[in-house]
Amino acid sequence: MESNYLTAYNKGWDDLKQKKPEDIAKAMEVTYLSDKRQFIVPHFHENYIVDCKQQSIKKEADGTDPGTGASILIIQYLTFFQTNAILVNKWVSLKEIPNGGMLFYPAFHEECIVGLTKAFGHRPAFLLECAKQLAGQPASFGDASAVFEVFPKIPLCVVVWQGDEEVAANATILFDPSIEHFLHTESIIGAGGYLAKRLIKLAVPEIQRGHFF
Structure with missing residues (x-):
């Protein structure tokens, strides 16, 4: 993983630790399994397992790695939000x-x-x-x-x-x-x-x- 991507990826895990899992699950409409410390994140209608203990992201169906770009997007999706905003249901450029x-x-x-x-x-x-x-x-x-x-x-x-x-x-x-x-x-x-x-x-x-x- 290139250094700039690695920095973003590692920062994502650090940011994840600063938020309450229950708040993330509610705000971003994902599932949190507290006993496993795992999030289940739908991404293009396929579920991905974000394992907070192992700091890993895998496709639920076959355990494959989603790749650098998708991994960073997934973890940033879980961590960036500041408010429990809702969709506006319009389109903009x-x-x-x-x-x-x-x-x-x-x-x-x-x-x-x-x-x-x-x-x-x-x-x-x-x-x-x-x-x-x-x-x-x-x-x-x-x-x-x-x-x-x-x-x-x-x-x-x-x-x-x-x-x-x-x-x-x-x-x-x-x-x-x-x-x-x-x-x-x-x-x-x-x-x-x-x-x-x-x-x-x-x-x-x-x-x-x-x-x-």
């Missing part, structure tokens, strides 16, 4: 997220949105095929869109508009405004980037066969 969303949007666009546009902009329906593999549910935006439950209180929506000879293809990732209470800005960007990379990875083999770029 990263540019509308306070405390840096506008500032970081150009890099986010280059690293995430451009890839989504290339992967799905000329075949929007393919987004829905890939979304199913991450338990994404169809939505009604653009030419194709899907909502993903990254965590119980963090939905993200990916939207694609099809391009043609006159109009360029486009894509975006939308957030519920409440996310500012559940993750800091870097982790909000990380969550969007993590979803984009997973979708693009699912799309790549089919793109290579069909030449959809």
